[in-house]
Amino acid sequence: MTHSPLQLTLTEWDQRYAELARAGLREPWYGGPLARHVERENNERLRRLRFDSSAAALRLWNFLLTENERLRTARAQGDRLVGTMKDLGTVPVMACALPKVRPFYPDGAWWTPCLMECSDRLLVQADALGTDPSFCPVRAMLPAFLNDEHFPRPDLLICSTGAVCDDFSAIAQRLERLGHPILWWEMPRRRAPDPGEPACDLPGGLIGPAGQVECVREELQRVGVELGKLAGCDLTHERIRAGIRSANQIRRQLQTLRQTVYAAPGAPLPALEMLIAEMLAVHFCSDRGECLPVLAELATEATRRVATRQFVIPDDAVRVFWVNPVADLRAMNLLEACGGRLCGSDFMFTHALDLIPEDLPPFEALARTALADPMVGPAQDRARRIVDDCRRFKIEAVVIARIPGASHCPWEGNPIRERIADKLALPIVEIEIPPVCDALLPTLRTRIEAVLEIARARREP
Numbered sequence: 001m002t003h004s005p006l007q008l009t010l011t012e013w014d015q016r017y018a019e020l021a022r023a024g025l026r027e028p029w030y031g032g033p034l035a036r037h038v039e040r041e042n043n044e045r046l047r048r049l050r051f052d053s054s055a056a057a058l059r060l061w062n063f064l065l066t067e068n069e070r071l072r073t074a075r076a077q078g079d080r081l082v083g084t085m086k087d088l089g090t091v092p093v094m095a096c097a098l099p100k101v102r103p104f105y106p107d108g109a110w111w112t113p114c115l116m117e118c119s120d121r122l123l124v125q126a127d128a129l130g131t132d133p134s135f136c137p138v139r140a141m142l143p144a145f146l147n148d149e150h151f152p153r154p155d156l157l158i159c160s161t162g163a164v165c166d167d168f169s170a171i172a173q174r175l176e177r178l179g180h181p182i183l184w185w186e187m188p189r190r191r192a193p194d195p196g197e198p199a200c201d202l203p204g205g206l207i208g209p210a211g212q213v214e215c216v217r218e219e220l221q222r223v224g225v226e227l228g229k230l231a232g233c234d235l236t237h238e239r240i241r242a243g244i245r246s247a248n249q250i251r252r253q254l255q256t257l258r259q260t261v262y263a264a265p266g267a268p269l270p271a272l273e274m275l276i277a278e279m280l281a282v283h284f285c286s287d288r289g290e291c292l293p294v295l296a297e298l299a300t301e302a303t304r305r306v307a308t309r310q311f312v313i314p315d316d317a318v319r320v321f322w323v324n325p326v327a328d329l330r331a332m333n334l335l336e337a338c339g340g341r342l343c344g345s346d347f348m349f350t351h352a353l354d355l356i357p358e359d360l361p362p363f364e365a366l367a368r369t370a371l372a373d374p375m376v377g378p379a380q381d382r383a384r385r386i387v388d389d390c391r392r393f394k395i396e397a398v399v400i401a402r403i404p405g406a407s408h409c410p411w412e413g414n415p416i417r418e419r420i421a422d423k424l425a426l427p428i429v430e431i432e433i434p435p436v437c438d439a440l441l442p443t444l445r446t447r448i449e450a451v452l453e454i455a456r457a458r459r460e461p
């Protein structure tokens with residue numbers, strides 16, 4: 001069924017869903033109309049968002065919004081659940097390599113106050129637990145653990161420590177004090193190798209000291225032993241190799257999707273759906289098998305739209321690179337309402353987008369990938385990659401989204417801005433987006449529009 005791409009409100013999606021159903025739409029078991037996520041789970045924010053009108057986007061949203069339900073179903077069927085925290089992309093590859101083990105990120109509670117428009121009261125409860133607004137919205141994870149109303153309690157909780165942000169470290173320690181034991185593993189702060197020091201290539205074009213890779217490898221092996229105990233079988237090299245191959249299949253699919261969308265002359269998919277799709281890289285949204293077809297369907301839709309020149313945003317939209325995830329998903333819609341389109345991103349987990357080396361011993365490969373995390377190394381490394389991607393995708397303007405309370409935001413924006421100014425001289429705006437940004441919309445709109453206007457004025461006549 002051919003259909004011109006649109007961005008629809010939740011109500012408009014009801015009608016679109018009926019059309020698709022009449023045309024013979026086939027959905028996985030977690031499918032259904034989007035509006036039910038408001039009725040059943042109080043995800044009121046969905047009423048204020050605009051969604052891509054494709055069946056592929058419908059599947060993506062249903063996959064995302066049924067994660068907790070799917071986790072509970074998996075547990076009822078005997079699966080063991082692992083809460084993996086902070087590393088964003090590495091431990092889930094190991095957990096998924098074991099039979100009947102499912103990883104998820106309790107950190108994902110980050111978005112619950114946004115989705116429920118704070119009716120969950122998680123941030124208020126987090127205040128009472130000693131994590132006030134001077135912490136980033138990930139503090140919502142703390143009460144979510146205690147009240148059992150969101151994600152199921154994991155059978156094993158694993159968290160990286162060391163080179164992680166102060167916010168997360170403090171919140172995870174508080175969580176442990178509240179009675180949730182955590183298996184900690186150490187992540188050293190990535191540094192450039194000293195002259196003459198043995199060094200290794202890392203994914204993303206980085207280089208790290210061999211000693212640091214060795215340290216992370218030993219830590220991951222220790223984590224692997226505990227995961228094996230949970231699963232009742234060893235996490236053998238063969239199992240991890242197979243797990244790495246499966247993870248890379250998903251990463252390749254995501255690379256195809258990003259390349260198709262970000263390099264296209266118009267936007268075949270909107271920014272919001274691209275943010276959600278990229279997020280799937282970190283833990284396959286708790287179902288590695290299903291994640292692949294979800295992404296493949298989106299990539300097929302994007303390719304079809306590019307081939308037929310059917311774009312969801314006007315062709316003259318400004319090509320924008322977006323730095324950091326947004327606490328309020330509505331901000332991604334706002335970019336388009338202001339006349340921009342997403343053509344590049346660093347949502348803080350670029351190491352989960354890069355392929356894991358398949359020609360190395362598997363724990364060594366995972367250690368190198370973990371050490372390539374943009375948040376465990378100098379912000380200059382992150383800035384370098386952003387500049388390279390800005391060139392690759394012909395970016396015209398950059399938006400740096402600051403996360404309220406996030407301890408890293410005040411200092412990482414400067415090196416990123418400086419490098420972009422030095423190498424590309426692109427217009428940049430830095431904005432802070434709270435979990436529900438409605439009250440700030442006029443200000444945010446003015447600031448984004450201003451930077452897009454500058455970008456437009458710089459275009460060749």
Ligand code: SF4
Pocket residue numbers: 136137138165166167168375403405406407408
């Ligand atoms: S402060 Fe930043 S890195 Fe730390 S948990 Fe929050 S968003 Fe993640």
